[in-house]
Ligand SMILES: Nc1ncnc2c1ncn2[C@@H]1O[C@H](COP(=O)(O)OP(=O)(O)O)[C@@H](O)[C@H]1O
């Protein structure tokens with residue numbers, strides 16, 4: 001469904017250049033939930049935004065069902081609303097001056113006039129509101145009248161109104177209380193089954209990733225350093241960074257209980273072939289000089305000299 005090939009995104013702010021995403025490859029099959037995990041600033045949202053059309057890749061190729069995104073003419077062949085995003089913070093992604101009804105229906109404005117004028121629009125609105133756990137009479141209220149969890153349900157209904165096939169969920173429950181988080185995650189799982197959706201699920205929380213995803217890609221400083229089926233990554237993490245991520249949750253992950261020693265002093269070298277060189281407890285000279293292996297998408301692979 002999605003094919004990401006050697007994609008790079010460089011941001012320029014003044015004289016500074018940041019490679020938010022570096023030479024990244026990833027493919028996603030229809031019906032999968034693929035997790036992107038990694039600490040803040042690792043490039044997860046930037047990758048998600050390039051898939052949803054909010055950012056342009058500096059280099060590389062992204063295809064959706066064989067249609068190359070970002071090639072203007074081809075992009076038009078894509079049905080608007082086929083790819084939708086749900087963001088972390090419903091507070092800032094929902095316009096406070098709009099009623100719930102108009103918020104949920106808004107994405108239809110981007111569609112062609114036939115779908116916009118469709119008679120069944122109100123029925124669909126009511127069906128979706130109920131489906132995500134809202135009440136019909138909520139439609140005339142404003143976002144501030146709702147709890148965080150309810151606001152995220154509004155955001156989910158808005159994403160579903162265009163009948164998408166692929167959804168980018170960018171930390172959709174990170175701002176919610178634990179108990180509410182579980183309810184929203186379960187709703188997303190049910191919706192996926194019901195509507196045959198494909199998800200990219202972005203999170204910095206390993207247990208949420210384990211609960212939601214079929215496969216997971218671990219990102220560090222703009223690179224996917226390890227990718228594989230979720231069970232395999234959790235039972236047998238291979239990249240030193242993934243091991244560290246998992247060892248910070250020892251009670252959940254008995255297999256990786258041995259903590260990695262982090263006391264290794266960081267090197268003064270700023271340019272290294274390996275993105276994790278500075279913090280890696282297992283680094284060697286070769287890691288500075290030679291590029292690591294590129295992880296392939298299908299199996300459990302990782303990008304490190306210590307294969
Ligand atoms: N619009 C932007 N302009 C400049 N730098 C950006 C922009 N968006 C993201 N970045 C930078 O790119 C890097 C990756 O950010 P992001 O994709 O948001 O990471 P994550 O979602 O994993 O926290 C960070 O260093 C961030 O500061």
Ligand SMILES: [Mg+2]
Nearest residue numbers: 044045046170
């Ligand atoms: Mg982010």
